[in-house]
Amino acid sequence: MSSHNTVSFSEARRVAVFGGTHGNEMSGVTLVNLWVKNGAEIQRKGVETKPFITNPKAVEKCSRYVDTDLNRAFTPENLSAPGGDDLPYEVQRAQEINRLFGPKGSPEAYDVIFDLHNTTSNMGCTLILESSKDHFNLQMMNYIKKAIAPASCPVLLNEHPLLKYSTSRSVAKHPVGLEVGPQPQGVLRSNIFEAMRVILKHALDFIELFNEGMEFPPCTVDVFRVSERVDYPRDANGNIIAMVHPNLQDCDWEPLNPGDPMFQTFDGKTIHYEGAGTVYPTFINEAAYYEKQQAFVTTRRETLVASAIRKA
Amino acid sequence: GRDENAESEEVVHLSRLSRVAVCGGTHGNELSGVYLVRELQKTEKPLEEEDELVSVLVVLSNPRAVQQCRRYTETDLNRCFTHATLNGPESDKTPYEITRSRELNSLLGPKGSPEAVDLICDLHNTTANMGLCLIAYSDHDWICLHIFRYLQANIPVRYIHFDFPPKEAYSLESVGKHGFAIEIGPQPHGVVRSNIYTTMKAGVQHVMDWVRFFNSGTIFEGGSVEVYTMVKNIDYPRDSETHSITAAIHPQLQDQDFCLLHPNDPLFQTFSGETLRYKGKEPLYPFFINECAYYEKGIALSLARRKCVKMPPIQVKTELEHQENEWEFASEEDE
Numbered sequence: 001m002s003s004h005n006t007v008s009f010s011e012a013r014r015v016a017v018f019g020g021t022h023g024n025e026m027s028g029v030t031l032v033n034l035w036v037k038n039g040a041e042i043q044r045k046g047v048e049t050k051p052f053i054t055n056p057k058a059v060e061k062c063s064r065y066v067d068t069d070l071n072r073a074f075t076p077e078n079l080s081a082p083g084g085d086d087l088p089y090e091v092q093r094a095q096e097i098n099r100l101f102g103p104k105g106s107p108e109a110y111d112v113i114f115d116l117h118n119t120t121s122n123m124g125c126t127l128i129l130e131s132s133k134d135h136f137n138l139q140m141m142n143y144i145k146k147a148i149a150p151a152s153c154p155v156l157l158n159e160h161p162l163l164k165y166s167t168s169r170s171v172a173k174h175p176v177g178l179e180v181g182p183q184p185q186g187v188l189r190s191n192i193f194e195a196m197r198v199i200l201k202h203a204l205d206f207i208e209l210f211n212e213g214m215e216f217p218p219c220t221v222d223v224f225r226v227s228e229r230v231d232y233p234r235d236a237n238g239n240i241i242a243m244v245h246p247n248l249q250d251c252d253w254e255p256l257n258p259g260d261p262m263f264q265t266f267d268g269k270t271i272h273y274e275g276a277g278t279v280y281p282t283f284i285n286e287a288a289y290y291e292k293q294q295a296f297v298t299t300r301r302e303t304l305v306a307s308a309i310r311k312a
Numbered sequence: 313g314r315d316e317n318a319e320s321e322e323v324v325h326l327s328r329l330s331r332v333a334v335c336g337g338t339h340g341n342e343l344s345g346v347y348l349v350r351e352l353q354k355t356e357k358p359l360e361e362e363d364e365l366v367s368v369l370v371v372l373s374n375p376r377a378v379q380q381c382r383r384y385t386e387t388d389l390n391r392c393f394t395h396a397t398l399n400g401p402e403s404d405k406t407p408y409e410i411t412r413s414r415e416l417n418s419l420l421g422p423k424g425s426p427e428a429v430d431l432i433c434d435l436h437n438t439t440a441n442m443g444l445c446l447i448a449y450s451d452h453d454w455i456c457l458h459i460f461r462y463l464q465a466n467i468p469v470r471y472i473h474f475d476f477p478p479k480e481a482y483s484l485e486s487v488g489k490h491g492f493a494i495e496i497g498p499q500p501h502g503v504v505r506s507n508i509y510t511t512m513k514a515g516v517q518h519v520m521d522w523v524r525f526f527n528s529g530t531i532f533e534g535g536s537v538e539v540y541t542m543v544k545n546i547d548y549p550r551d552s553e554t555h556s557i558t559a560a561i562h563p564q565l566q567d568q569d570f571c572l573l574h575p576n577d578p579l580f581q582t583f584s585g586e587t588l589r590y591k592g593k594e595p596l597y598p599f600f601i602n603e604c605a606y607y608e609k610g611i612a613l614s615l616a617r618r619k620c621v622k623m624p625p626i627q628v629k630t631e632l633e634h635q636e637n638e639w640e641f642a643s644e645e646d647e
Contacts, residue, residue, distance in 0.1 A: 033556070034583050062607075120500040184439040184500030186604040190560040190581050239350070243506040264506050266351040287502035290381070 005218065006308040007135045011211045012111040012174070015049045016101055017042060017200065019116045021071050021168045022288070023058025024185040027196045028116025028178075042200070044208040054097060054115075054168050057089060062186050064288055065090055071115075074166035079104065094168075102171040112207065113172035114200060118192065119181035120287045121296075122250040125199050128177025129157045129223065130170065137174050138306035139216045140206045147202040154253050156282060156299065157223040163297070164226075176203065182250075185287055215310040224253065224280050224299035231293040233263055233271060242271055244285045244295055252282045256298070263295070323531060324454060325629040329430040329490070329523050333369040333420050334516060336435040338390050338484050339605070340377025341501040344512045345435030345494075351513075365527045368520070369429065373416060373484060376408055381502055383605055384409055390434075393486050395479040398423060413484075421487040424478065431455065432488035433519055435512060438497035439604045441567040444469045444511055448492040449481045451539050455490040457623045458532045462522045467514060470570065472599065472616065473541040494519075498567075501604055526628055534625040540570070540597055540616035547610040549580060549588060558582055561602045561612060569599045573615065580612070 019032030035042050035051035042049045053059055057066045067088035078091045079098050087095075101110045119126075125148075127141050145153045156179070158164050169175035178199055183192045210216070232240040242263035248256065255278045256262070263271040273279075279298035283289060334352060336345030352370045372378060374389045385408050392398075392413035398421075402411070421428045436447075444467060448456045451473040460471045472495075478486060485491030494515050499508045526532070548557040559580035565573070573579075574595045580588040596615035600606060 030560075030583065120503050182500075184498075184604050185502060186607065187439050187500075187602055188557070188560045189566060189602065190563045191566065193560060193583075194563075240347075243347075243504050243509060246506045246510075249506060266347055266509070267355070268510075285503055285505070287500055290502065 006215065006310055008310060008312040009136050009210075010111075010312050011046065012136075012207045013046065013048060013211075014110045015047050015112045015114070015204070015207060016110050016172070017049060017051045017114045017116065018054045018168055019051070020053040020055050020059040021115055022064045022069075022117065023055050023060070024062050024064055025116070025118035025183075026186065026188040027118050027180060027183065027193045029053070029059050030188055030193060031116060031197060031200075042204060044204050044211075046211045047204070047207055049204065052101075055090065055093060064185070067091075070094065071117075071167050072165050074098065074104065074168060074170050078166075097168060098171055104171045110172040112174045112176065113169040114176050114178055114203060115167065115169035116196060116200075117177060117179045118183045118185075119179050119283065120184060121252055121282065121284050122182045123154070123179055123252045123282055124181070125151075125153050125195050126177075126179040126181075126282070127153060127155045127199075128179055129155055130159065130164070130167070130175050130177075132157055132159055132223075132225075132304050134174060135307045135309050136210075137176060138221050138304060139210075139219065139309050140174075140176070140203060142219045142221050142306060143206040143216070144199060144202045145221075147205075148198065153199065154282075155221060155223040156226065157302070157304075158226045160226045163229060210309070210311060213311060216308060218308045219306050221304045221306055223302050223304055224282065225302045227279060227298045227300050228275075229294045229297050230262075230281075232290070232295045233265075240290070241265055245270060248281065248296075249285060252284050253280055255279075256281050321534060321625065323625045323627050325633055326455060326626055327430070327489075328527050328628050329366060329455070330527075331367050331369065331429040332431045332433065332520070332523055333371055333429045333488065334433050334435070335371045335373045335416075335484055337375070337378040338373040338434055339383045339388075339436065339501075340374050340379070341381050341383050342435070342437035342499075343502065343504040344437050344496060344499060344509045346372070346378055347504050347509060348435060348512055348516065352516075365524045366520070369420070371416070371419070373434075374409065374412060376412075383501065389413060390483045392482070393417070393423065393484055394482045395423065397482075416484065417487055423487045429488045430490060431523065432485040432491035433516065434483070434485045434491070434493045435516070436493050436495045437499040437501070437508065438495055438600065439500060440569055440600050440602055441498045442470075442495060442569045442599055443497070444515060445472050445495045445599075446470075446492045447472045447474065447495050449474055449476050449478070449486060451475070451541065451621050453490055454623055454626050455526075456492050457537060457539075457621065458526075458626055459492070459519055459522050461535060461537050461623070462532070463515060463518050464537070466518050467511065469515070471537060471539045473539050475541055497603075526626075529628055531625055531627045534623055536620050536622045538618055539621045540599065540618050542614055542616050543596060545611040545614050546579065548607070548612045549582070557607070559586075559588060562587060565598065565601060565613070567601070569601050570597050572596070573598045 019028030070090040073094040245261040262273040281296040284296040336349030389409040559582040562578035
């Protein structure tokens, strides 16, 4: 490949690791608390890696949030809202985090933020990408996938104009979500904890190699692009009347074909998927999404091309 | 009370179970029970319709916690049923769950009185990999044990015994003359898994079938069952200053509920990778391994001894025996 296709990025000097964006997602809370006490494990030559608990009040209560979901709170309206102490707790936190690690969209913003999450869904170690044109992140994800092979690491791309949301990590130039499951809220499972730790280790190794001048050749990255949110069937009063079907439960990333069982009513009837084509569902039966009207989200497989990258 | 010698083959006669309560949402985020109670309330006819054999109350125990999808709002409802709490003073500072426990005691009790419902079946979920369990305060309540044996013939199930005298029994099912919790896992709190819900629904159906068989005069043969009696709890290792946990359940113990734990088997893995081992002298059966709600109660896992319990054959009392019994001062269910 000719070098004029190579994209240059400045060194990734300022990196943050966020835990507790949802206070009951315990892997991230535990890892970040550990690293706040002793951060040796996450330090790399030439990189300042800051571990940070984003939602301390929610962590203390071991609840997802106090007033409103922090991981939806980084909208332009919220970030510029006046009102100080009268604002919902998480909006105040968003403004503080934007001040410390942003401002979002500016040259002063942190280079990379890793946001550590758990899910009750059987998603394994999922990396979440917010832009299909972020070649730095694509190369990082390619590096991580190769490092943990044959174990897999699906990449979820959420670039959908309506379904995309304003995450804590979106303050950075290169936001990376780590979503590891299945783990119940409020529970710490050692296998999940270790898996997240390993993914992050590879991610930081990538940054170190990049900063040392390694050039990463062009590559392709298979991703799952978010397509549609599917809610539970509900009655006229908004009550859920069916559950994720046993055939679909735990089958994140597996094909769902038209006609396949999708939901099972409380009295045992099957409701089938009636979409136009095969989709790959994920976030199947995530506890936090009952209130967000989401039983699962459908995705479509896509192969993205990442340009070669090197430091400027 | 009446002599109930479990060794003899003489049939023990017990009172009809005229009133049965099925309770869900005692913890508002244990969703199988919440949805099952809603479903039973919607389709109430199949259980109550023209049913001379039994009348069934279907109760949502903690509506406020259900509405917020939390275990409880101020205090754990399922610890509010001791005699002391039920009969304590009332003020406008009384936590919601204590007020509610007293309401439930009026509805289903009063605990310890002849007016109490005959059987309470309280529906719970756990994040622990326990499968289906019945949890009861007695290892010699023949109603509970016969129900357990009947269930066992239909689905895999275990019986867990907490050895507490009635006054100190703190959970909802202790309000009834007989009672047990149906506990099913693993299910995350705030989630309903269809396989778990279906198991719970089948379990409740089998219980109600048994009650109808019993009330209509069926003799249930004597026999023996295995019972797990809770011995002790083990907490997580904690930081002496912050009280935060410093280790997680060891990967070799995670999900291994009811697999015998031997002295020196791994218990915890610290965050720096060190293995902490079981220091007890006696091999015991672990359960409630990594139950979310127990972190704040200081329980990483519970340990039980397993034993065999013999039960006599039982049959419902005839009308004549029932009348004779009314004239006695103590009911034979006196604990």
